[in-house]
Amino acid sequence: MELTRRHALAAAAGVAAAPLLPAISANAAAPMADKQAPSFYRYRVGDILVTVVSDGQNVFKYEDNFIVNARKEEVAAALEKAYMAPGMMTIYFAPLVLNIGGKVVVVDTGNGPVANKNSKGANGLFADNMIAAGFDPAKVDTVVISHFHTDHVNGLLTADGAPAFPNAEVLVPAVEWKFWMDDGEMSRAPAGRMAGLFKNNRNVFDAGLKKKVTPYEWGKEVVPGLLAVESIGHTPGHTSYVLSSGSGKVFIQSDVTNNPNPFATNPGWHAFFDQDGEVAEKTRRRVYDMVVAEKLMVQGFHYPFPGLGHVEKDGSGYRVVPAPWNPVI
Amino acid sequence: MELTRRHALAAAAGVAAAPLLPAISANAAAPMADKQAPSFYRYRVGDILVTVVSDGQNVFKYEDNFIVNARKEEVAAALEKAYMAPGMMTIYFAPLVLNIGGKVVVVDTGNGPVANKNSKGANGLFADNMIAAGFDPAKVDTVVISHFHTDHVNGLLTADGAPAFPNAEVLVPAVEWKFWMDDGEMSRAPAGRMAGLFKNNRNVFDAGLKKKVTPYEWGKEVVPGLLAVESIGHTPGHTSYVLSSGSGKVFIQSDVTNNPNPFATNPGWHAFFDQDGEVAEKTRRRVYDMVVAEKLMVQGFHYPFPGLGHVEKDGSGYRVVPAPWNPVI
16 A cells, blocks of 8 residues: 655546636635534434534643542553543533423533633534524523533523523522532632632522522432432532433433543543542442443533443443434434 | 432422423424434644535345355344444445645545435435535535445436536546446446446446546545555455645545444454455455554544544454544634
């Protein structure tokens, strides 16, 4: 096989005359061709239609304390094995829109319009992509929040701080709500990241939504077909879901892992963003052993888009095998 | 973890009143929500913009002779491991559109409009999806064909048999052209599949294109940046490509394997659609050893959409690790 690059155009073998061509193609410069496809993807779970809507990505240089219980060289090797550029980590974000029982239900809301501006369009894409997918934010009936990190809640507000889903009931985990709205917890929060999260949550839920939310309990369906299940550790009230209809069933994991490579591959790693690393690891192993045993497909908020996969045991960890893209539904 | 499905809506904990909701969501029934996203995906290779455009899929019950040198139980086990439904196989199709050196270049054309009708829209989606991606078939400068199977050439014609890319030069592998246009070869072709392929190729290239094609040679660039490389066995003139610009390089494999799971996983398998199974296997191993050694990403026509992946050795075979979807370019 000849792999040397040659710059000469292959000589035509002269069998037939080529048709006359325009010297410059008008199409080559078409503006559409310079934009990624609006990143949404649909699949069915029984009677439920799931639309995965990308909120974009965050590519960043990771710090020494990115994984608090692993050496930097180990982390570097794992990320290189996951085909990331040296020293860099990529995190993806994918909220869901469900057509379920005649209602439109949003699950998590992405980084929001301020992050969209600050990231120069790398994330905060949920609003635009959900509109591209044919949804009107004003017609969303219900928004379900899994936990109170910025990449899940900041899309609840528009750029000017108003509710982004003005006619929706906003459902939040009762335990999560209690933790972040507790003034004592806020006063005891370490300066920096945790204090910033409290401040952000007060801005979103207090200033923005005027506390118009409905807390929900684990072990119950938040909407018919969407069962809330406890999966704490990442945050005190972190919630996953079992989505089911007829014989269809998918486990919506939220942040049980972040990007599966390296975090499903290395389930013992405690990332700085897991509030309680020990508990998060226990949850991760419990959930992944369960989805492997039950052969449940997993929808991961931080899996690469479109984020639906099968989970297999792989040595001491797990491997997420992306479900093939179905070009028709 | 409580996985029992409960049909009662979670009782609201009563912290705040929910806003009034319309009884039925107008959005839930919106027509867009029932269609898959137009399946195209863009990435850059140096200065070249690649748009992968799905032509859809073919889900079929495989016959005993699907793999000519493996027992049916082995095949069944491998396909089940690849998460296919019992007895079923899925094949995906993904032609490319390249913005390259000021021109618009199509690489392979999918199953075409007749297959689109016959498959009830499961495949033959290339034309619609390329238009959704912002391309005008009338403004395509060049069409490059890898080999003369129906899923690669039938998109060259419209439903009424006219050229689908009326202003494009059509480039074909010289060896492939010679084989399928040879009347002696056609007369010796076994009845059934091979005779059907000859008939189809005469219809596409003779009746449809009036032989207005330009044969190209291996080891040369068919357009600047797109090097044609011999990868025979699947057909006598089967061609792959190295696409390169600056430091960017991708191996466009065409049909060196079909769906990588099971065909990269089991490189020794000879599928009925490999015209010379022995030669196809030799090519497959040579190409995959090369892409592993050179760490070349591979774009596969039959890989699940969007079909770009890294290749790793995996036991006696290979594993294709899909590249994560980049939501922005």
